[in-house]
Structures are given as structure tokens and as C-alpha cells.
Amino acid sequence: xxxxxxxxxxxxxxxxxxxxxxxxxxxxxxxxxxxxxxxxxxxxxxxxxxxxxxxxxxxxxxxxxxxxxxxxxxxxxxxxxxxxxxxxxxxxxxxxxxxxxxxxxxxxxxxxxxxxxxxxxxxxxxxxxxxxxxxxxxxxxxxxxxxxxxxxxxxxxxxxxxxxxxxxxxxxxxxxxxxxxxxxxxxxxxxxxxxxxxxxxxxxxxxxxxxxxxxxxxxxxxxxxxxxxxxxxxxxxxxxxxxxxxxxxxxxxxxxxxxxxxxxxxxxxxxxxxxxxxxxxxxxxxxxxxxxxxxxxxxxxxxxxxxxxxxxxxxxxxxxxxxxxxxxxxxxxxxxxxxxxxxxxxxxxxxxxxxxxxxxxxxxxxxxxxxxxxxxxxxxxxxxxxxxxxxxxxxxxxxxxxxxxxxxxxxxxxxxxxxxxxxx
Amino acid sequence: xxxxxxxxxxxxxxxxxxxxxxxxxxxxxxxxxxxxxxxxxxxxxxxxxxxxxxxxxxxxxxxxxxxxxxxxxxxxxxxxxxxxxxxxxxxxxxxxxxxxxxxxxxxxxxxxxxxxxxxxxxxxxxxxxxxxxxxxxxxxxxxxxxxxxxxxxxxxxxxxxxxxxxxxxxxxxxxxxxxxxxxxxxxxxxxxxxxxxxxxxxxxxxxxxxxxxxxxxxxxxxxxxxxxxxxxxxxxxxxxxxxxxxxxxxxxxxxxxxxxxxxxxxxxxxxxxxxxxxxxxxxxxxxxxxxxxxxxxxxxxxxxxxxxxxxxxxxxxxxxxxxxxxxxxxxxxxxxxxxxxxxxxxxxxxxxxxxxxxxxxxxxxxxxxxxxxxxxxxxxxxxxxxxxxxxxxxxxxxxxxxxxxxxxxxxxxxxxxxxxxxxx
Numbered sequence: 001x002x003x004x005x006x007x008x009x010x011x012x013x014x015x016x017x018x019x020x021x022x023x024x025x026x027x028x029x030x031x032x033x034x035x036x037x038x039x040x041x042x043x044x045x046x047x048x049x050x051x052x053x054x055x056x057x058x059x060x061x062x063x064x065x066x067x068x069x070x071x072x073x074x075x076x077x078x079x080x081x082x083x084x085x086x087x088x089x090x091x092x093x094x095x096x097x098x099x100x101x102x103x104x105x106x107x108x109x110x111x112x113x114x115x116x117x118x119x120x121x122x123x124x125x126x127x128x129x130x131x132x133x134x135x136x137x138x139x140x141x142x143x144x145x146x147x148x149x150x151x152x153x154x155x156x157x158x159x160x161x162x163x164x165x166x167x168x169x170x171x172x173x174x175x176x177x178x179x180x181x182x183x184x185x186x187x188x189x190x191x192x193x194x195x196x197x198x199x200x201x202x203x204x205x206x207x208x209x210x211x212x213x214x215x216x217x218x219x220x221x222x223x224x225x226x227x228x229x230x231x232x233x234x235x236x237x238x239x240x241x242x243x244x245x246x247x248x249x250x251x252x253x254x255x256x257x258x259x260x261x262x263x264x265x266x267x268x269x270x271x272x273x274x275x276x277x278x279x280x281x282x283x284x285x286x287x288x289x290x291x292x293x294x295x296x297x298x299x300x301x302x303x304x305x306x307x308x309x310x311x312x313x314x315x316x317x318x319x320x321x322x323x324x325x326x327x328x329x330x331x332x333x334x335x336x337x338x339x340x341x342x343x344x345x346x347x348x349x350x351x352x353x354x355x356x357x358x359x360x361x362x363x364x365x366x367x368x369x370x371x372x373x374x375x376x377x378x379x380x381x382x383x384x385x386x387x388x389x390x391x392x393x394x395x396x397x398x399x400x401x402x403x404x405x406x407x408x409x410x411x412x413x414x415x416x417x418x419x420x421x422x423x424x
Numbered sequence: 425x426x427x428x429x430x431x432x433x434x435x436x437x438x439x440x441x442x443x444x445x446x447x448x449x450x451x452x453x454x455x456x457x458x459x460x461x462x463x464x465x466x467x468x469x470x471x472x473x474x475x476x477x478x479x480x481x482x483x484x485x486x487x488x489x490x491x492x493x494x495x496x497x498x499x500x501x502x503x504x505x506x507x508x509x510x511x512x513x514x515x516x517x518x519x520x521x522x523x524x525x526x527x528x529x530x531x532x533x534x535x536x537x538x539x540x541x542x543x544x545x546x547x548x549x550x551x552x553x554x555x556x557x558x559x560x561x562x563x564x565x566x567x568x569x570x571x572x573x574x575x576x577x578x579x580x581x582x583x584x585x586x587x588x589x590x591x592x593x594x595x596x597x598x599x600x601x602x603x604x605x606x607x608x609x610x611x612x613x614x615x616x617x618x619x620x621x622x623x624x625x626x627x628x629x630x631x632x633x634x635x636x637x638x639x640x641x642x643x644x645x646x647x648x649x650x651x652x653x654x655x656x657x658x659x660x661x662x663x664x665x666x667x668x669x670x671x672x673x674x675x676x677x678x679x680x681x682x683x684x685x686x687x688x689x690x691x692x693x694x695x696x697x698x699x700x701x702x703x704x705x706x707x708x709x710x711x712x713x714x715x716x717x718x719x720x721x722x723x724x725x726x727x728x729x730x731x732x733x734x735x736x737x738x739x740x741x742x743x744x745x746x747x748x749x750x751x752x753x754x755x756x757x758x759x760x761x762x763x764x765x766x767x768x769x770x771x772x773x774x775x776x777x778x779x780x781x782x783x784x785x786x787x788x789x790x791x792x793x794x795x796x797x798x799x800x801x802x803x804x805x806x807x808x809x810x811x812x813x814x815x816x817x818x819x820x821x822x823x824x825x826x827x828x829x830x831x832x833x834x835x836x837x838x839x840x841x842x843x844x845x846x847x848x
Contacts, residue, residue: 070703072710077568077578081618107621120528120536128528135524140515144508164697164713182504182515188497189521204539210621212614214539223497225504250508263536272542272604274611278596281665285828287589289601291665297674307697329507335682339723340691344684355508371721373691383679394755394828395674399594411693411720419713420697421720424690424751 059099067091069100070167075156080108081211083150085171088301088323089308094175094350094358095145098232101174103240104150104254106211106275112260114244117208119186119228123265124201126191133244136230139181139189144227144250145357147325149173149296151253151280151402157389158398161409161420166306169408169420170299173325175358178248180229183222186264195266198223204271205247208262215256216270217249221294225250225356228261251327251356252294253402255280285397298386299405300324300334300361300378311416315369320347324359326380331359333379338365340373340409340423341388347376355381372412373423389422487519494519540610544655547609551650552631554638560628561635564617573597573639583639586660599640603662605654609633686725689747693720741841749842752835759825762846771825776848777804778840793822809843810836 060067067090076082086102103109114133122128150172156162163169187203195201203222206214217226227248230237237243242259249256255275270276270292282290302322305311311318324331330352335344350360361376378386387395389406411421498517505514540546552560562571568579575581585595594601598608613629615621624632634649637657643649649657694717701711753762759771766773772785783790783798790798797820802808812819813830830836 072702073707074578074709107615107618120532121525122528122533122537128533129525130528130532131525138524139522141512142515143511145511160695161697162699163702163710164700165702168702177511182501184497184500185515185517188493188517189524191521206536206539210615210619212621223500225508265537265539267541269541269543271539271610272607273539274607274615277604277607277665278598278602283589283594283596285590287594287664289589289665290668290670293668293670295668295670297670335684340688342686342688342691342723342725344682344687373693373723377682379682382675384675385678385680385682387674387678390755391678397828399592411696419700419715421693421717422695424688424692424694 064090067100069102070171072163072168081106083152083172085167086174087167087308088171088173089166089303089306091303092321092360094323094354094360095233096174096176096358098176098235098238098241101176101238101241102150102172104172105209105240106213107209109240110209110260111239112208112244117244117262119245119261120263121186121190121265122263123204123267124192124195125187125266126194129190131186133230136181136228136245139185141179141181142227143177143179144225144248145175145177145354146248146250147173147175147296147356147358148248148254148257149299149325149327151255151293151296154299154404154406154408155401157406157408157420158393158400158404161422164307164420166301166303166408167308170301170323172254173323173358175325176232177234178227178229179231179234180227180248183226183228183247183264184224186228187222187266190266192266195219200268202267202270204263204265204267204273205256205258205261206263206265207242207258208260213255213258213275214271214273215258215276216267216273217252217256219266221249221252249294251296251329253280253296256294280402282396282400282402284400290400293403296325296327297403297405298324298326298328298331298378298380298384300331300376300386301408302336302374302376302410305374305412305416305418306410307418307420310418311367311412314416315367318365318367320363320365320374322347322361322376324349324361324376324378325357326378326382326384327356328384329355329381331378332381334359334361335377335379336361336363337375337377338372341375341407344377369414371414372410373421374410374412374418375407377407490519538610538614540606540613542604542606544606544651547606547651547654548626549651550626550630551648551652552627552629552634553648554631554634554643554645556627557631557633557635557638560631564620564624564628565632568618573636582636586640589661589664597640598636599642599660601661601664603659603665605633605637605657605659608636609654689725689751691723693717696720741845745838745841746845748834749838749840749845752830752839753842755830756827756839759827762843766846774843775846777843777846778806778809780804780848782808791820791822791824793820806840806844809840813839 067087069084069086071079071082071084073079083104084102086096087100091100117133119131119136120128121131153172154169157169183203192198198219201219202216203219204214204216206212227250228245229248230245232238232241237246242261245261247256247258247261276291280293282293284290300322302320303309304319304321320336322334324334331349334347334349336347337344345363347361347363386405386407392404392406409421409423410418412418494517501514501517538546561569561573568576569582570576573582574584581595582598585597585600588595588600602608609629612632613624613626616624630649634643634647637643637649638645638647640660642657642660696715696717697713699710700713704711756771759769760774761767761769762774766775768785768788772788780803781798782802782804783794813836815829816823816825816827830839
């Protein structure tokens with residue numbers, strides 16, 4: 001193996017093991033030797049397995065133990081105020097299981113019980129109110145699937161190819177089915193007569209944890225599709241995602257999805273909290289920063305093959321798979337290039353109609369074993385085409401930190417090993 | 425509070441029934457009484473009826489208002505449902521409210537509603553000077569932020585960084601970046617110290633903020649901050665932010681039908697992942713990548729007409745360089761046209777540019793600096809064009825061309841060769 005193309009140890013171990021296994025099985029078939037996994041009685045076909053209730057709340061089988069969230073220690077000062085990454089390279093479909101959905105805390109994840117939970121609605125409302133968790137369950141509720149993407153997803157890559165893996169370049173995202181009460185229902189319960197003209201009003205939403213993360217949201221959005229959610233993928237939210245109640249702000253940056261939601265205040269101006277001024281603002285080349293960059297623009301990434309998911313089967317049929325999403329609505333098309341953007345083929349999309357949710361795409365193709373520069377490009381219902389890194393840099397420079405939705409390139413060599421690269 | 429028009433309707437009926445009974449009773453039981461007495465009774469009854477009628481009118485108006493408000497919310501809900509897919513039918517909107525939750529008490533509002541707005545609303549009374557602030561800061565903040573607010577390890581730097589916002593790695597501190605002082609007070613008051621949030625007194629918070637201002641040379645060492653002079657403090661970067669302008673600058677350009685074939689002439693790897701194994705098995709630092717960009721293959725467009733079209737009409741120019749220039753010119757295409765039928769767009773048409781007087785394209789409205797160059801008879805030479813392309817705003821201060829400049833010298837040479845290949 002060319003030493004320059006050394007993959008990560010895990011990828012190497014996995015591909016090595018797969019190649020070894022392939023050699024045995026394939027070689028055996030070629031020589032006409034029967035496969036012992038078939039001809040010999042295996043333990044699992046003879047002994048009995050685990051009884052029910054052995055694991056009252058099930059966990060993935062041990063063979064999948066490397067499909068976990070991962071934190072890059074040196075990125076942040078402390079894991080209490082940090083982020084980790086969803087193993088998107090190893091998932092398929094669109095729904096992110098809660099247990100491997102990325103975490104972002106500003107002062108750590110807290111244990112807040114339903115009994116101790118209170119939600120205050122105050123400010124420019126007719127009746128400042130306090131709701132208990134039980135109160136929230138008595139309002140009509142809805143179910144929606146939405147993606148939640150941290151504004152800093154892919155942020156390391158502004159200055160060039162950095163982290164080798166889709167999990168690390170694009171893993172600050174998850175996609176869940178939420179159950180919750182429309183925020184507008186709660187605002188209406190408190191009454192908005194006192195707010196007068198709603199067009200220039202805001203809601204300030206705040207969490208119960210020590211960071212008391214707070215963000216200002218324009219009233220128009222608050223009355224549109226924002227949910228006060230208490231279930232995800234059918235079960236209670238996990239502690240790390242804001243149990244028992246979090247805000248869901250579809251299509252907008254993850255920081256606004258306040259966890260452990262404790263207060264919604266109707267205001268006549270943006271609060272200009274720390275998280276909407278000193279952070280989550282995008283500095284451009286001339287030193288001027290953009291603020292209120294809430295929407296997450298259309299973006300996509302190939303999850304397999306990718307650095308953590310090398311091609312281990314050699315030339316022949318190959319499924320290129322990935323995820324696409326847009327904060328502006330539906331994904332209508334995804335194109336895939338194998339030559340770094342010279343030519344493009346349109347991929348096959350999953351279920352149509354999901355808005356502000358992950359869309360799965362596949363390009364079912366033949367690999368001839370030659371090197372590839374794999375790229376994907378998402379197009380959303382507004383006609384917006386995911387930009388290249390050069391287009392973004394030309395527009396914004398390299399210091400924006402947030403909102404990097406560039407086209408990602410994976411270099412796949414003859415051996416099927418993939419690496420994060422930038423191309424001309 | 426009344427629930428609905430349906431509740432009002434029976435109430436009006438009962439009032440009418442009562443009035444009818446009153447008339448009947450009055451004529452039977454009080455028949456012997458004088459006409460005068462009867463007239464008084466009738467007048468009273470008529471007055472009652474009028475009052476009841478007015479009340480009914482008010483009630484009907486209230487009901488109509490509630491209906492209208494309900495309809496308004498129903499419309500918002502319907503619009504939201506139409507705009508996005510839902511796994512459930514949208515939540516219904518009732519007339520009136522659900523009467524869920526309870527009124528928030530004054531003490532509760534006082535405890536949780538503590539955010540401070542940019543105009544100083546929400547600040548409690550109090551004061552603190554720089555000297556006190558230094559003591560409190562060293563005791564409660566310096567372990568992470570350093571004695572001089574310079575930051576320890578990966579923890580935030582709070583002071584300095586002035587004039588770095590346009591640099592490669594901007595230092596975004598309270599002094600150099602934060603646009604509102606209220607943000608600092610609010611965040612420190614609610615979320616700091618890390619691990620002991622909410623324990624500072626108002627005076628301590630004023631003192632810490634005063635010290636941070638002093639650390640940033642924004643106030644003198646005898647400065648005292650209070651609720652009285654709070655809004656007088658001017659922040660260095662208060663004008664440093666613009667509201668999200670992606671719709672005008674980016675969406676307008678990037679909502680276009682994308683290229684599918686021969687989109688580039690050649691593609692090379694320009695950068696490879698910095699960190700190869702991001703999260704090594706044993707933990708700790710990520711493993712660096714020792715591969716170099718030269719190790720990768722070069723991809724070319726299979727259609728070779730791209731590189732040859734320009735060569736037919738050019739003398740002595742390097743066809744490879746011209747082809748590269750055509751590629752580099754893509755970054756100019758959003759504003760400039762060149763070649764057959766080229767016309768003025770955001771920027772002037774560029775045919776026959778080399779050797780021409782600067783600012784001489786007919787029908788284009790040039791900036792003052794170009795008009796001056798034109799008057800002075802300055803001419804586009806490969807040298808002057810190279811200087812301009814490398815730093816447009818530096819060489820032609822006041823130019824309307826908002827392009828930041830071409831970074832690579834090779835691209836500049838290629839662009840000039842490409843432009844030279846087009847006659848007037």
C-alpha cells in the first residue's frame with residue numbers, strides 16, 4: 001500500500017478485515033471449495049441466543065460499536081462546553097437514532113425531570129403564564145421530521161481540507177421526527193394583543209441550564225413552524241438533546257433550537273445575546289460580520305464512500321450514497337461528480353416531500369477501479385445550487401467560521417481508500 | 425373569559441326571555457297601580473333591555489374579535505401546513521384559549537426575566553469600578569480567562585484583538601468584536617462564572633464588566649460602571665455588523681441551472697486533509713497527514729475542443745495558458761462578458777482589453793478612479809492588469825469592482841493570456 005494513502009487506523013482495520021474475508025470467501029469459491037460458514041454447523045445455529053429482556057432498553061449489537069458520536073478533544077476547551085459528531089458515514093436512510101445524534105452543550109447536559117420542568121411565557125403578552133410538562137401534553141400536537149444542523153458544521157474546512165471523515169466534516173447534524181406543540185399555540189394561549197403589531201416583534205427563547213442559552217427569533221418565524229417538542233423519534237428526548245422539552249426551529253441554525261426550554265419572552269427588539277452577537281455571526285474578509293444568518297442553505301455530502309467508509313469490494317457495482325438538505329424547503333435534485341466537477345450525473349433521491357429534512361440520495365454505478373474525485377451538489381426548491389468552496393471564499397473569505405455549505409470532495413484512490421481533499 | 429360565540433348566543437336568549445317575563449308579570453301583578461308607576465317600570469325595563477342589548481353587542485363584538493383572531497391563527501397554521509409536510513394533520517385552532525397553565529407571579533417573573541436589552545432595559549440598579557472588578561475577576565474569572573482577560577488555553581480571550589477582524593485569524597473579543605455592552609453584562613450575570621452561574625451580585629457584574637472594558641483600553645482605571653452611565657459606553661465594533669444579505673448577494677447568483685458536462689478543463693488536488701486520523705484509538709492528538717498534493721492524479725475534460733477553440737485566432741500565445749485562463753475567468757463571469765457578442769453587464773465587456781485606454785468601453789459608467797485614469801491616458805498593459813487583478817481596490821481605490829482579487833500569480837498570467845486572445 002502506498003504510504004501516502006494511509007487511511008485512518010479504524011478504516012484500515014475495517015478494510016483490511018473485509019479484504020481478508022473477501023479473499024477467503026472469494027478464493028474458496030474460485031477453487032470450488034465449499035464455504036465452511038455454510039457447510040459446518042455454526043454455534044449460533046446450534047446454541048440458543050439471548051432471552052427477551054436481557055437488555056430492557058436495546059443497544060446496537062457489539063459489532064457496530066464503532067458507530068458512535070466522536071468528540072475531537074483539541075477543538076474546544078472542555079467537553080462541558082463542546083460538540084461531538086454524528087457518525088453519518090455509517091448511517092443510512094434519513095432518521096438519526098437519538099443515541100448517536102451529535103451533542104452541543106454550552107454548560108453541559110443537565111438532568112431536569114418532567115416534575116421539575118416549568119415553561120414561562122412572558123413579556124408583551126396579555127397573560128404571563130407558567131406551564132407544567134403535563135400542561136404541554138394537553139395542547140394539540142403535531143409530528144414533523146426536521147434536520148438540526150449546527151451553524152459551525154464544516155466550519156473547520158474554510159481554510160482548507162482539515163478533518164478526514166464525513167463524521168468530522170459534516171457530522172454536526174441530525175434528523176429526527178419530533179412530536180410537539182406549535183409555539184404559536186402557546187403564544188396565543190398567553191395572548192398577543194399586548195404585543196400590538198406583530199411584524200416587528202420577536203420572541204426571546206431561553207434554556208434552563210447554566211449557560212441559559214438564549215436566542216431572539218422574529219415573531220413571523222415563531223408563529224410559522226416552530227415547535228415546542230418533547231418527543232423525538234417516538235420516545236422522550238434524550239438528556240443531551242434537552243429532555244424534557246426543547247425548541248425545534250426548522251431550517252434554522254441549531255443554536256436556536258434551545259434545549260431545556262424554560263422561557264419564551266415576547267419582546268420589541270432582538271436581545272442581542274452572546275450567542276447572536278459574539279458567536280454565530282459570520283466575519284467576512286473586510287472584517288464586517290453578518291448577523292442574523294439564521295437559515296441553513298442547501299448542502300450535501302457523500303457519506304459512502306468517504307474516508308471512514310473506503311471501497312473494500314474492488315471494481316464493479318458501487319453504491320454512492322449521501323445526504324442532502326436545505327433550510328429553505330425541499331431538496332429537488334442532487335448531482336454527483338466522479339471527476340472533481342468536470343461532469344455531473346443526477347442521483348436518485350429518496351422520499352419526496354420532506355421539507356427542511358434530510359434527503360437520502362444514491363448513485364448506483366459501476367466503478368472501474370480508477371481514482372475518483374467524488375463530489376455531490378444539492379439543489380433545493382428555490383433553485384439554489386450548493387456552491388463550491390471557491391464560490392463561498394470569493395464571497396466571504398475564509399474567516400466566517402459558520403455556514404460553510406460548500407461542495408465537499410473525497411479523493412478515492414485505486415485501492416478504494418478515500419481522503420478529504422480540495423481541488424482546483 | 426368567555427369561550428366562544430356559541431356560549432354568548434344562549435346568554436342573549438336568556439336575557440330576552442327574562443325581559444318578556446318581566447313585561448308579563450308587570451301587567452298582571454301591578455295592574456291596579458297607576459299608569460305613572462307602570463310607565464316608570466316600562467322605562468326601567470326599556471333601560472335594562474337597552475343595557476342588555478349593549479352588553480350583547482359588546483359580547484358579540486368580543487366574539488367576533490376572537491373569531492377573527494382564531495381565523496388569523498388558523499390561516500397561519502394552514503399556511504405552515506401547506507408549506508411543509510406533516511406526519512399529522514395540523515393542530516386545530518380553537519376560539520379563545522385552552523385555559524391551561526397558570527398566571528405567572530411577580531416574584532417568578534422577577535427571578536427568570538432578567539435579560540438585558542441593548543438599550544439598557546432590564547438592568548438592575550448597581551455599580552462597580554475597575555479596581556473592584558479586577559479583584560472579582562482575578563478571583564472568579566481569571567482561571568479560564570487569564571488575569572488580563574487574555575484567555576487561558578482554548579478558553580475565550582476577552583481583551584485586545586483590535587484591528588484584527590480583517591486578518592486571517594480574527595481575534596474576536598468583547599473589545600474588538602462585541603457590538604453591545606448589554607451582551608456582556610447579560611451573559612456574565614446569567615451564565616458566568618462557568619460552573620457557578622447566577623451567583624454574582626449586580627454590583628459584582630458591573631465591576632467585572634468595568635474591568636473588561638478597562639482591559640480593552642475602552643475606559644480609564646478610575647472608571648465606574650453603573651445602571652446610570654451604562655448606555656453611554658461606546659463599543660468599538662458597534663457598526664461592524666450587517667443583517668444577513670445572502671438573499672441579495674448570494675441567492676441571486678446561485679439560483680441558476682448548473683453545468684453538467686465539461687464544467688472545467690482540468691481538475692487537480694490542491695490540498696489534502698491536514699488530520700488523517702481525527703480520533704485515534706488511544707485518544708489524544710489527531711494523526712497528521714504526510715501526503716502532498718502532487719501525489720494525486722489530474723482529471724481532464726474528455727472533450728478536447730475546450731482547450732483548442734481559442735488558439736485558432738491567437739498569435740504566439742500559449743494555448744495551455746489560455747485554456748487555464750478560461751477556467752480562471754469563471755470567477756469573473758458573473759460580472760464580465762468576453763468573446764463574441766460580449767456586452768456590458770455589472771462590469772464592462774472585456775474584448776480587446778490589452779492595449780486599450782483604461783476606462784474606455786463605450787456605454788459603461790465607470791467609477792471616478794477609472795475616469796481619472798482614462799483622462800490621464802493610462803493604458804491596460806499586462807503589467808497594469810496584473811497589478812489590478814492581484815489587488816483591485818488597492819491599485820484602483822474607489823473601483824466599483826467588489827472582487828477581492830486573484831490570489832495565484834499563475835491564475836493572473838492565465839487570465840491575461842486568455843483576455844489577450846480576444847480581439848476588439
